Amino acid sequence: MSVPATPSPSAALASGAWGDAAVKFGNSLGAVAGFLGILLLVFLAAGRARGRLSRPLAVAVFLGPAVVLLSVGLVVPLVRTVYLSLQNDDGTRFVGGENFGWALSTDSVQKVLVTTLLWLVVAPLVATGLGLVLALLVDRMRGQAVYKSLIFMPMAISLVGASIIFKFVYESRGAGQPQIGLLSQLAIAAGWDDPPNWMLSQPLNTFLLMAVMVWVQTGFAMVVLSAAIKAIPHEVTEAARLDGAGGVRLFWYVTVPMIRTTLVVVLTTIMIITLKAFDIVRTMTGGNFGTQVLANEMYSQSFVQFNTGRGGALAVILFLAVLPLVAYNIVQLRKERRVR
Amino acid sequence: MSGRITDKRVRAPHGSPVRKAFSSPLASVFVIAVTVLWTIPTLGLLVTSLRPKQDVTANGWWNALLHPDLGLDNYHTVLFEGGFGVSTGLMPFLVNSLAISVPATLFPLVLAAMAAYGLAWVRFRGSDTVFFAVFALQVVPIQMALIPLLRLFSGGAHLGSLTLVPAVDLKGSYAPVWLAHTMFALPLAVFLLHNFIAQLPRDLMEAAVVDGASHFKIFRSIVLPLCTPALASFAIFQFLWVWNDLLVALTFAGGTPEVAPMTVRLAQLSGSFGGRWELLTAGAFLSIIVPLIVFFSLQRYFVRGLLAGSVKG
Numbered sequence: 001m002s003v004p005a006t007p008s009p010s011a012a013l014a015s016g017a018w019g020d021a022a023v024k025f026g027n028s029l030g031a032v033a034g035f036l037g038i039l040l041l042v043f044l045a046a047g048r049a050r051g052r053l054s055r056p057l058a059v060a061v062f063l064g065p066a067v068v069l070l071s072v073g074l075v076v077p078l079v080r081t082v083y084l085s086l087q088n089d090d091g092t093r094f095v096g097g098e099n100f101g102w103a104l105s106t107d108s109v110q111k112v113l114v115t116t117l118l119w120l121v122v123a124p125l126v127a128t129g130l131g132l133v134l135a136l137l138v139d140r141m142r143g144q145a146v147y148k149s150l151i152f153m154p155m156a157i158s159l160v161g162a163s164i165i166f167k168f169v170y171e172s173r174g175a176g177q178p179q180i181g182l183l184s185q186l187a188i189a190a191g192w193d194d195p196p197n198w199m200l201s202q203p204l205n206t207f208l209l210m211a212v213m214v215w216v217q218t219g220f221a222m223v224v225l226s227a228a229i230k231a232i233p234h235e236v237t238e239a240a241r242l243d244g245a246g247g248v249r250l251f252w253y254v255t256v257p258m259i260r261t262t263l264v265v266v267l268t269t270i271m272i273i274t275l276k277a278f279d280i281v282r283t284m285t286g287g288n289f290g291t292q293v294l295a296n297e298m299y300s301q302s303f304v305q306f307n308t309g310r311g312g313a314l315a316v317i318l319f320l321a322v323l324p325l326v327a328y329n330i331v332q333l334r335k336e337r338r339v340r
Numbered sequence: 341m342s343g344r345i346t347d348k349r350v351r352a353p354h355g356s357p358v359r360k361a362f363s364s365p366l367a368s369v370f371v372i373a374v375t376v377l378w379t380i381p382t383l384g385l386l387v388t389s390l391r392p393k394q395d396v397t398a399n400g401w402w403n404a405l406l407h408p409d410l411g412l413d414n415y416h417t418v419l420f421e422g423g424f425g426v427s428t429g430l431m432p433f434l435v436n437s438l439a440i441s442v443p444a445t446l447f448p449l450v451l452a453a454m455a456a457y458g459l460a461w462v463r464f465r466g467s468d469t470v471f472f473a474v475f476a477l478q479v480v481p482i483q484m485a486l487i488p489l490l491r492l493f494s495g496g497a498h499l500g501s502l503t504l505v506p507a508v509d510l511k512g513s514y515a516p517v518w519l520a521h522t523m524f525a526l527p528l529a530v531f532l533l534h535n536f537i538a539q540l541p542r543d544l545m546e547a548a549v550v551d552g553a554s555h556f557k558i559f560r561s562i563v564l565p566l567c568t569p570a571l572a573s574f575a576i577f578q579f580l581w582v583w584n585d586l587l588v589a590l591t592f593a594g595g596t597p598e599v600a601p602m603t604v605r606l607a608q609l610s611g612s613f614g615g616r617w618e619l620l621t622a623g624a625f626l627s628i629i630v631p632l633i634v635f636f637s638l639q640r641y642f643v644r645g646l647l648a649g650s651v652k653g
Contacts, residue, residue: 017431017432020432020435024432024439025439028442028443028514029442031515032443035447043556058462058555061454062559065455066452066455067455070474073523074477074527078480150379152639153378153382153636154382156635157382157584158603160586160624164624165382168381168385168621180396180400180617276482278586279603286611303486315481315483322479326476327479
């Protein structure tokens with residue numbers, strides 16, 4: 001066999017891909033180098049300033065970029081989205097609360113809101129509850145690091161990746177064919193002759209999608225709660241035990257109250273993530289078969305239907321829904337800051 | 341009663357009574373069951389991605405555990421040849437993911453460290469207000485900012501006929517994605533790093549000031565080196581967040597091989613080529629292997645970052 005005169009098409013594609021990669025990485029590293037270079041120059045120049053001006057200059061240099069980016073990227077868009085939500089579909093006419101009326105009175109959107117509410121209650125509670133139980137149990141086991149790592153691992157996987165993983169678990173084929181989805185196979189093994197097409201059976205499919213979120217978030221809850229439990233002063237549990245509290249009672253009346261703050265923070269954090277997450281629904285069902293949630297509907301309205309008014313209104317509803325949750329976390333933080 | 345407790349304490353000198361109550365063979369079985377349940381789906385993905393096409397469609401992946409016939413062919417196909425009805429494979433998208441993630445991690449990291457230092461040590465009137473304003477911005481869901489930000493990037497900003505920001509043609513460039521990620525990451529980043537930087541020893545800072553060091557010198561030669569653990573935690577966090585993000589990429593990068601990352605492409609493929617499991621699983625595993633490596637090698641920092649975010653400390 002001699003060396004071919006021209007590379008095979010596959011090899012050519014591959015070498016083209018490497019060239020393309022080199023250019024892209026070049027761009028990326030160039031941007032990083034430019035960014036750091038400019039910063040260094042600004043630092044050197046501003047560091048020379050002395051006297052009355054040096055302090056305001058330092059404030060401007062340290063805070064300026066962040067404040068500008070936050071204003072342009074979050075504050076102004078926030079105001080503008082509220083404004084857009086009061087306009088018609090292409091933002092040319094003021095319509096008042098019409099978009100909100102549409103969101104709250106249209107049957108399909110009402111259903112989306114109910115499904116979202118279901119997500120908001122079920123997924124965070126299950127993930128936090130399971131995480132708490134695991135946190136209590138796992139620390140006394142030999143090889144706990146392995147268990148913790150494996151349960152925590154899904155946290156590193158993208159919701160898109162997790163969705164594909166579970167789409168495969170939920171894969172369903174007609175009766176008689178060999179099943180390639182794990183869930184169908186398990187159902188058959190358990191004696192269910194003809195399991196349904198999971199993704200099409202409402203309302204079960206919504207809960208199966210929630211399972212993906214629980215799969216991802218349980219490890220987070222476990223790790224954070226485990227740290228909180230370890231931080232409970234030993235004297236407290238010791239005193240309670242001397243008073244005769246044991247087992248489950250100790251858990252409910254001592255452990256849970258002692259980690260209440262962390263528990264609520266974990267719960268609200270997962271709630272916020274759940275509210276905003278649209279990846280799972282988008283990847284697994286595209287929002288069909290009665291699984292649509294608010295975040296994905298908002299995306300569809302804005303970027304598929306190009307109705308910025310309705311999209312804006314849904315974004316505002318989403319914002320109002322997360323507001324109390326994050327507000328709670330802020331109050332907690334203020335308390336801690338005052339103590340410090 | 342006390343005898344029982346003492347007896348248990350011998351076995352577990354550091355365990356709290358609560359933990360003792362919850363520890364039993366049953367508990368171990370439960371934890372092991374959950375761990376297995378949590379691991380199997382990913383294992384199924386990996387095994388399927390290594391099986392030949394005809395095997396994948398013929399029977400479930402668990403059969404491959406008994407009769408392994410595995411190879412890397414699917415990975416070559418999915419990376420370079422496509423086979424998804426497109427001319428290119430996933431390679432350009434994989435490259436994009438990396439080319440997006442590195443700057444989108446570094447930019448907010450540096451800017452947030454600067455802002456956190458400014459808020460913590462360059463005291464000025466209203467610094468507390470600014471801090472809480474920044475923190476409060478975490479309430480704003482990214483969804484709130486998408487439409488206006490996209491319009492700003494594509495159409496510039498105008499006040500009446502006055503052009504504040506000109507329209508820049510950023511199509512086919514990573515810049516909008518980098519910028520958007522940087523903006524959205526700042527509130528959390530400033531908050532986390534502020535927690536850490538504010539707790540640096542006051543004596544050290546004052547000594548440096550007495551020595552005549554400017555804030556810039558202090559930041560570079562004292563704050564940054566001392567903050568390395570916090571910076572590492574946030575960097576890992578942000579890298580995983582950007583790598584795994586779908587929403588920002590979908591909005592600001594579109595779906596083209598020039599800029600779109602893996603997540604965007606996989607989400608598309610999951611819809612249109614859902615039947616080609618041997619390729620879809622290989623693609624998905626390619627997209628999760630990078631975060632998994634980061635996660636398992638730097639888990640300690642990752643956990644520390646999480647704890648700093650939601651537990652006091």
